Amino acid sequence: MSIQKSDATKYIHTGNGEFCYKMNKSLTVPETFPIYLSSAYIFNAIEPIDKICEDVSEDGIPTYGYFRLGNPNADAVSEILAAGDGAEKGLVFASGMAAITTSILAVVKPGDHIIASPIIYGETYAFFKHELRRWGVETTFVDFSTQDVADYIRPNTTLIYGETIANPMMSVPNMEYLTNIAHANNALLFIDNTFATSIIAKPIKYGVDLVLYSATKYLGGHDDLVGGAVVGSKELIKKISYYLGLYGSNLGATESWLLARSLRTLPLRVKKMSDNALILAKFFETHPKVEKVYYPGLESSLNKAAADNQFEGNGYGGMLSVNFNGGMAEINKLIKNLKIVRFVPTLAGVGTTLTYPPRASHRDLNKEELTAIGITMGQIRISVGLEEIEDILKDFEQALAKF
Numbered sequence: 001m002s003i004q005k006s007d008a009t010k011y012i013h014t015g016n017g018e019f020c021y022k023m024n025k026s027l028t029v030p031e032t033f034p035i036y037l038s039s040a041y042i043f044n045a046i047e048p049i050d051k052i053c054e055d056v057s058e059d060g061i062p063t064y065g066y067f068r069l070g071n072p073n074a075d076a077v078s079e080i081l082a083a084g085d086g087a088e089k090g091l092v093f094a095s096g097m098a099a100i101t102t103s104i105l106a107v108v109k110p111g112d113h114i115i116a117s118p119i120i121y122g123e124t125y126a127f128f129k130h131e132l133r134r135w136g137v138e139t140t141f142v143d144f145s146t147q148d149v150a151d152y153i154r155p156n157t158t159l160i161y162g163e164t165i166a167n168p169m170m171s172v173p174n175m176e177y178l179t180n181i182a183h184a185n186n187a188l189l190f191i192d193n194t195f196a197t198s199i200i201a202k203p204i205k206y207g208v209d210l211v212l213y214s215a216t217k218y219l220g221g222h223d224d225l226v227g228g229a230v231v232g233s234k235e236l237i238k239k240i241s242y243y244l245g246l247y248g249s250n251l252g253a254t255e256s257w258l259l260a261r262s263l264r265t266l267p268l269r270v271k272k273m274s275d276n277a278l279i280l281a282k283f284f285e286t287h288p289k290v291e292k293v294y295y296p297g298l299e300s301s302l303n304k305a306a307a308d309n310q311f312e313g314n315g316y317g318g319m320l321s322v323n324f325n326g327g328m329a330e331i332n333k334l335i336k337n338l339k340i341v342r343f344v345p346t347l348a349g350v351g352t353t354l355t356y357p358p359r360a361s362h363r364d365l366n367k368e369e370l371t372a373i374g375i376t377m378g379q380i381r382i383s384v385g386l387e388e389i390e391d392i393l394k395d396f397e398q399a400l401a402k403f
Contacts, residue, residue, distance in 0.1 A: 017042045035257045036072045041065055069245045073256035078229070080263050081219070084198045085211055087231035091241055092256060096194065096214025098249035099228030100124055101131075103210060104159065106243040107188060107236075110136030112158040117144050117173065119166040119373050120192065121214075122362035128161070143373075144173040145302070153185050160187055164203060164310075165195035168321045168357045168381040169374050170294040172303040175310060179207035188236075194218070199270040200314045210236060215251075215259055217348035218318075221269055225258045227251045269350070269386065273318030276352075276392070277384040281320045283393055289400055291378065295320040318384045319347065321357070327377040330403055331356055334380070337399035340391060347383035352392050354380045 005013070041064045043049055052065045064070045078090035093099040104127075108114065116128050118141040128139040142152050144162055160182045162173050175191060182189040188209040193201060197218045203211045213219055215227035228251075230240065244250060251259070274297075281295035293300075296307035297316030307316055324330055335343045335354070344353040345360045355361060357375050365375070384392070 033073070033076050033257070033260065035253050037253050039067045067253075068248050068250055071250065071253055071256065073253040073260070074251055077251075077256045077260040077263070080260055081213075081229050082231045084263070084266070085193075085231045086198075086202050086204045087211065088234045089237040090229060090231040091237055091244060092215065092251040092259065093228035093230075093244065094249045094251055094255075095226050096121075096212075096216055096228040097123055097127075098247075099212050099214070099230050100192070101127055102243050102247055102249050103190065103212060103230050103240050104132070104161075105135075105247075106240045108132070108135070108137050108158055111156060112137050113154045113156045114139045114159045114161060115142050115149055115152050115157060116140075116160070117142065117162040117166060118369070119143065119169050119171055120161070120163050121167050121194075122357075122364045124192070125362075125369075126364040144178070145171050149178060149181050153181065153187075157185055157187050159190060161190045161192075163192040163195065164201050165296065165317050165319065167195060167319075168294070168361065168379070170195075170296050170301075170303065170317075170319065170321060172296050172306040172310065174306055175203055175206040175208055182209075183207065195317050195319050196311070197266065197270050197317075199267050200274065200311050200317050204231070206310070209233070210240075216346060218270060218273075219263060219266065220259055221262045221266065221348055221350065222258075223346070223349035225255045225262075227255050227259055229259075270318065271315060272386050273348075273384050274315030276387075276389040277318045277320055277382075278316060279389045280382065280384055280392060280396075283396070284320075284322050287400065289325055289403075291323040291325050293320060293322050319381065320384070321379055321381045323376050324378040324380070326403075328356075328358070331378060331380060333403040334399050337402045338395055339398070340387070340395040341382075341399075344383075347381075349383070350386050352383065352385035352387055354382045357381055 049065060052063045062075055074092050078092055082090035116139050132139060140152050142149055160178055165172060179189050190210045190212060191203040191208045192212045193203055194214045194217050210230055210232040213229040215229045220227060278297045281293050281298055284290045284293045285298060295301060296303040341352045341354055345355050357379055358370055358377055362375055
C-alpha cells in the first residue's frame with residue numbers, strides 16, 4: 001500500500017536513498033568518481049549491519065554503515081595509492097601526523113622498543129621522544145648514515161622507523177638493509193615516503209612493511225587539502241584500520257575526492273619538480289654565500305650512491321636544504337628580498353617555497369638536538385615547484401645580491 005506523503009516528507013525522502021537504489025541499476029557510471037557526503041547508510045534489515053561490523057563482504061563488494069568506519073571516496077583514493085606504490089592495500093587519514101601516530105599506536109604496546117632515525121619531521125621526532133614515553137614505549141634514535149641499526153636492536157624492539165629522503169638533511173637510508181635487520185628480529189619497518197613519493201622510490205619493493213605519507217604534500221600537491229596515507233599488506237592495513245575507526249582520524253569525503261584528483265597528475269608534477277630541484281641545487285653549490293647544499297642528486301652528496309641504487313633513475317625529488325654563511329638575520333633578509341619564492345610552513349605545492357627548519361618544521365627540537373642532526377640557524381629548506389626554473393634562479397640571484 002502506498003503512503004500519501006505530505007510536502008515535508010516529499011522534500012526529505014525524494015531523490016535521496018531511493019534514487020541511489022536506481023543509480024545502482026544504471027547502465028552507465030560517472031566518468032569521475034562522485035563525492036559521497038552521506039554520514040550514514042540505509043539498512044533494509046538487521047543482518048547487513050552484522051556483516052559490516054564483522055567486516056564480511058560478498059564478492060569483494062564494499063559495504064558501508066557509518067562514515068567514520070568507511071567511506072567510498074576514502075576507499076577509492078586508497079586504491080589509487082596502493083596501486084601506485086605496488087602495495088596490497090591503503091588507508092587515508094585526516095592528516096600526515098594522524099597517519100603516523102595511528103599506525104604506530106596500532107603496532108606497539110607498553111614495554112616495546114623502537115629504533116628511529118633522528119633525521120625525520122620534527123613533530124614525528126617529538127612524538128617518539130615525548131608522547132610514546134607516556135605510553136611506556138622507549139625510542140632509541142640512530143643515525144642510519146653513520147650508525148649500524150643492528151647494534152641497537154633489543155629483544156623488545158618491535159619497530160624501525162625512518163624516511164626515504166630524510167627531512168631536512170635529505171639523507172637516504174638503505175631500505176633493503178633496514179628491512180633485513182627488522183625482519184631478522186621480528187620487527188616491522190615503517191618508512192615515510194613523503195619527500196620521494198612512489199614516483200621516485202617504491203619502498204614496498206625493498207620489503208618495507210608500511211609506507212607512510214603526509215598527503216598534504218606531493219600527493220595533494222595544490223595547497224588545498226590536509227591528509228595522510230599509508231600503504232602495506234592487507235593484514236597490517238586491517239589492523240591499522242581498526243584504530244583509524246576507533247580514534248576517528250578518517251579523511252573527509254571531499255578531501256578524499258580532491259586527493260584522488262591530484263594523484264592523476266602526480267607523475268608529471270614530481271618529474272618536473274625533481275628536474276628543477278637538481279638545477280637549483282647545482283646553482284647553490286657554486287654560490288659564494290652558500291656554505292653547504294643538501295640534495296641527494298649532487299655528485300658531492302654522500303647519499304648519491306644510495307639514491308641511485310634505490311631511485312633507479314627516477315630523479316632525486318623536489319626538496320633540498322641550503323646552509324648559508326650567517327644566521328637567522330641573513331635568512332630573514334633573504335625571505336624579505338625574494339619576489340617569487342615565499343616562506344610557507346609546508347611543502348610540495350605547485351609553486352616554489354621555502355621554510356626555516358629551526359623555527360618551523362623542527363622547532364620542537366632544542367639547540368643540542370638541532371646541532372646533532374646538522375640543522376643550523378643559517379639553513380633553509382626549499383620545495384621546488386613547477387615554474388620555469390630560470391625565473392627561480394633569477395629570484396634567488398637578486399635576493400642574494402642584497403645581503
